[in-house]
Each structure stands twice: as structure tokens, then as C-alpha cells.
Amino acid sequence: MTDTITTSPQAVGNVLQTSGPRPPRPNALSTSLSFGWRSLLKIKHVPEQLFDVTAFPIMFTLMFTYLFGGALAGSTSAYVQFLIPGILVQTVVMITMYTGLTLNKDIQKGVFDRFRSLPIWRPSPLVGALFGDIVRYTIASVIVLTLGLIIGFRPAGGFVGVVASVVLLLLFAFSLSWVWTMFAMLMRTEQAVMGVSMFILFPLTFASNIFVDPSTMPGWLQAFVNANPISHLVTALRDLAEGSFEFGQLTVVLLWCAGFIVVFGPLTMRLYNRKT
Numbered sequence: 312m313t314d315t316i317t318t319s320p321q322a323v324g325n326v327l328q329t330s331g332p333r334p335p336r337p338n339a340l341s342t343s344l345s346f347g348w349r350s351l352l353k354i355k356h357v358p359e360q361l362f363d364v365t366a367f368p369i370m371f372t373l374m375f376t377y378l379f380g381g382a383l384a385g386s387t388s389a390y391v392q393f394l395i396p397g398i399l400v401q402t403v404v405m406i407t408m409y410t411g412l413t414l415n416k417d418i419q420k421g422v423f424d425r426f427r428s429l430p431i432w433r434p435s436p437l438v439g440a441l442f443g444d445i446v447r448y449t450i451a452s453v454i455v456l457t458l459g460l461i462i463g464f465r466p467a468g469g470f471v472g473v474v475a476s477v478v479l480l481l482l483f484a485f486s487l488s489w490v491w492t493m494f495a496m497l498m499r500t501e502q503a504v505m506g507v508s509m510f511i512l513f514p515l516t517f518a519s520n521i522f523v524d525p526s527t528m529p530g531w532l533q534a535f536v537n538a539n540p541i542s543h544l545v546t547a548l549r550d551l552a553e554g555s556f557e558f559g560q561l562t563v564v565l566l567w568c569a570g571f572i573v574v575f576g577p578l579t580m581r582l583y584n585r586k587t
Contacts, residue, residue, distance in 0.1 A: 339432035346439020350413070351446060363409065364451035368402040372458050375522065383523060388463045395459035396476065396548040397521030400541060402455055403448045403484050404516060408508035410444050411491030415504045418495065423583075434580055441488050448484050452477045468554030476551040479564065483544050486568035489575040496582035515541045540567040 375398065380390030414437070417423050426436045456464075456473060466473050491508055498504045518532065519541040525533050536542050543563045550557050 339435060339438075342431040342435035343438040343442060346436050347442030348439075350440050350443025353413075354447070363406050364402075364447050365454060367405075368398070368451050368455045369458055371402065372398050372455060372462075376462060379522070391459060391463050392465070393549075394522070395455065395464040396552050397519075397545045398459075399452060399455045399476075400480060400545050400548060401516045401521050402451050403480055404487065404541065405512055406447065406451060407444070407484050407488045408491050408505065408512060409447075410440060410488040411495040411504045411508060412501050414440060414492055414495035415498060415501050419500070427583075433584065437492055437579060437583065441485055441492075444488060445481055445485060448481055449477070452480065466552040466554075468552050472551045472554050476548040479547060479551065479561070480544070483540075483564060483568055486571040489571055489579055492579045493575050493582065496579060515539060520545050540564070543567065 372395070375394060376387050376391055380387035380394070384390035384393060414423075423436060427433070456477075468475075490511075491504065494504050494507050498507065519536055519539050521541070525536040525542070528536060540563075543560060544567075547557070547560045547564050550560060
């Protein structure tokens, strides 16, 4: 005959009370950093994800410098001083779309449904993913600048000017990434997110002052280029790299950063909370 042991709710409560105090709820920063570390671990296990921040910057820098440098500036050494800040912007801005691709993949796999059931700050999975991507942006920036120095880039602003320009670029990339997180919530597949992202990024990067001076363009195109946030960012980076500081240009870039976060951050969170 088997004895049946019953446990009263009071006894269970006593056991739980003696097991120790409940750990404090993690704060917003710690949970965001944890999800950022998760993003980096994914790179560790799938190192092919770094291909876009290693091979592409090298390819674009060498290709535009030696194919077009002589024709556009008379010599590659002169053109590289103009090109490197622009290529730096193009490289980092183009890879911001992978934030949306990664999030969309997690959504399709049901991973984010589990994240939303955790007792954590609600935006931390999104903010953490963006924190992790900042590391990728930094790697891409270091590669472009290192290659630029090898082929003749000599910023008059020195180390301080270069660091300041990279920090400004990382802030802009973090802000712009909120646009792709919104598309990750709206689109059904990774391919759709990539298609929309490329449709937006190609005109913004190529119809800008990255490769040529806008004064050589038709008037209608100059109007678009001069209003393009990428053009303002490139100009600010060139100024900082050259050791100059134009408050108006920097203000415009910071306003664009604030606008991306203020507009697309709440939209992303609204879609995230309603996602099933």
C-alpha cells in the first residue's frame, strides 16, 4: 500500500520563506546590457555575421579610392582625404539595417514572446540589441579608419577629432536603428525588412555628399542632397576630422538623432507591445 503525502499551502509557504529573500528586480540598464551581451554571443557562435563589417568596408574603400579618386580629385591621395569620412558614414549606416533583420528573425521564431513574459523593463530586448550592434559599428569604424591611414588619410584634427567623429557617427547609427526596429515589427519576413531598408538607404547614401561635392549636381538634386541627413552627418564628420567645429552643422545632426528616437522609438514600442 502506497502512502500519500499531502502538503498544505502554509507548509509550502514556510519552505519558500526559508529559501532566502527574493532577489531584487533587475533595473533597465542591467537587463539592456544582458540583451546586448546576447547579441555579441550570437556573433561569437556565428562569426560570419562580421562579414558585413569587415569585408565590405575594405572593398568599398579600396574600390572608390582607386577607381574614382584620380578622375574626381586628380589623385588618390587628395581624394582619400575627402572620401574616408564619407565611406565611414556609408559603411556604418548601411549595416544599421541588420538590427531590423535580427529582430524580425527573433520575432518569427517566437523568442520575443518569451522575452515579454519576463519581469524586466519592456524595451530592454530592443535597446539591448541596439547596444550590441554598437560594437559592430565600432569594429567597422576602426577597420575603415585603419585602412584609410594605410592608404594616406591624414586627419588634421588628430586623435581627438577622429574619436569625436566616430562617437557622433555611433550616436546617429543608434538613433537610425530605431527606424529598422519599427520595420521589423511591421514586416512579416527578413527579406521584406531588407528590401524596405535598402530602398531607403540607397538613395540616402548615394544621393549625398559622400563621394562628390554637391555643387557639381543639378539644382533639383542639390536640394535633396542638402536636406539629406546623411549629408549633414558627413559634413560634421569631415569638420571634426579636420579639427574644426561648426555648431550649426552639429546641431542639425543631433536634431535628426533626437527625431529618430522620439518618433520611431515610441512607434516601435507600441508595435512591440501589440505583437502576438
